[in-house]
Amino acid sequence: MAYLQLKNIEKFFGEHRAIKGIDLEIKQGEFVVFVGPSGCGKSTLLRLIAGLEPIDNGTLSLDGRDITSLPSSKRDLAMVFQSYALYPHMTVYQNMSFALKLAGVDPKIIREKVDKAAAILDLARYLERTPKELSGGQRQRVAIGRAIVRDPKVFLFDEPLSNLDAALRVQTRIEIAKLHRELGATTIYVTHDQVEAMTLADRVVVLRDGQIEQHGSPLELYDRPANRFVAQFIGTPSMNVVPLDAAPQLLSGASQAPSDGFVGVRPEHVLLGDVQPGSVPVTVELVESLGVETLTYVRLPNDVQLVSRGAERSRLQPGQQTHVAFDQNFIHYFDAAGKSRAP
Numbered sequence: 147m148a149y150l151q152l153k154n155i156e157k158f159f160g161e162h163r164a165i166k167g168i169d170l171e172i173k174q175g176e177f178v179v180f181v182g183p184s185g186c187g188k189s190t191l192l193r194l195i196a197g198l199e200p201i202d203n204g205t206l207s208l209d210g211r212d213i214t215s216l217p218s219s220k221r222d223l224a225m226v227f228q229s230y231a232l233y234p235h236m237t238v239y240q241n242m243s244f245a246l247k248l249a250g251v252d253p254k255i256i257r258e259k260v261d262k263a264a265a266i267l268d269l270a271r272y273l274e275r276t277p278k279e280l281s282g283g284q285r286q287r288v289a290i291g292r293a294i295v296r297d298p299k300v301f302l303f304d305e306p307l308s309n310l311d312a313a314l315r316v317q318t319r320i321e322i323a324k325l326h327r328e329l330g331a332t333t334i335y336v337t338h339d340q341v342e343a344m345t346l347a348d349r350v351v352v353l354r355d356g357q358i359e360q361h362g363s364p365l366e367l368y369d370r371p372a373n374r375f376v377a378q379f380i381g382t383p384s385m386n387v388v389p390l391d392a393a394p395q396l397l398s399g400a401s402q403a404p405s406d407g408f409v410g411v412r413p414e415h416v417l418l419g420d421v422q423p424g425s426v427p428v429t430v431e432l433v434e435s436l437g438v439e440t441l442t443y444v445r446l447p448n449d450v451q452l453v454s455r456g457a458e459r460s461r462l463q464p465g466q467q468t469h470v471a472f473d474q475n476f477i478h479y480f481d482a483a484g485k486s487r488a489p
């Protein structure tokens with residue numbers, strides 16, 4: 147049963163069709179992440195759902211009710227922005243209670259709701275401070291708290307972690323995941339960071355050029371990408387994708403390799419080392435030792451570059467020769483247009 151339903155949603159900016167007829171159903175309690183490259187339309191789609199931009203075509207319904215033309219304030223959604231958007235002269239308590247006060251909620255109930263949200267977000271000690279007396283991470287938690295107290299039908303997050311440094315981003319990401327487990331609230335989250343998408347989402351929606359390329363659970367997208375774009379967008383470093391004729395020997399062990407198009411192999415399935423059946427000599431170009439894993443960039447005699455990821459530390463040096471083979475159990479094929487096909 148769809149809780150939030152998008153039917154053929156379109157958005158134009160002048161002549162530019164930024165959102166091109168999107169259909170999507172979101173279940174109650176689901177955590178859905180919109181990802182895609184810069185300019186793909188993910189923020190615009192979120193803003194259409196929030197009611198911050200008018201929808202040009204299509205319908206949007208929430209909990210069985212058509213909200214396509216309803217003003218933002220009546221949609222019962224709460225949005226958390228990248229920029230926090232806190233009132234600088236108000237205390238944390240006043241920031242978190244502001245919307246409820248405006249709505250005329252009983253002050254005793256406001257106190258209860260703010261205290262509860264502050265406890266969940268570990269903000270109880272900071273309620274009398276103003277935003278400038280808080281760290282970036284604490285400010286973002288206040289922004290989330292402001293959304294929680296409203297008890298909305300859907301939480302909308304627009305790149306909420308992008309102003310935080312790397313360590314704080316990981317910590318806040320864990321807090322958001324925990325919050326979702328505790329509250330079970332329907333959530334839509336926009337990010338360009340696919341690690342956030344993979345770790346937070348029940349379902350990832352990959353957007354490109356105003357359209358959905360694929361949606362599914364994080365591991366479905368990783369293991370069974372619908373096309374070359376999704377295959378290379380999900381996963382770091384990106385899946386190696388090379389023309390089929392660039393390395394025929396590497397596929398000699400594959401039972402039914404097609405004759406044209408592209409072959410895709412994730413870095414962890416590119417194996418380096420001794421000569422073995424189907425392996426090809428390569429030159430090591432670069433070794434990145436990350437402690438927990440090693441990334442090795444190699445070049446085939448025909449100049450095709452591949453990246454390999456291994457858990458072991460490497461003794462290889464740039465300029466050295468070694469051999470490369472593909473793990474034949476994990477090979478992807480794409481046709482000339484980039485669509486996945488069964489081997």
Ligand code: ATP
Pocket residue numbers: 159164182183184185186187188189190191338
């Ligand atoms: P980013 O990750 O860079 O924020 P995005 O995927 O969120 O990108 P959007 O901001 O949704 O992308 O923009 C989608 C497209 O619509 C882009 O081509 C953008 O230039 C265009 N666009 C967005 N807002 C407006 C606007 N107010 N007026 C005109 N064009 C806009």
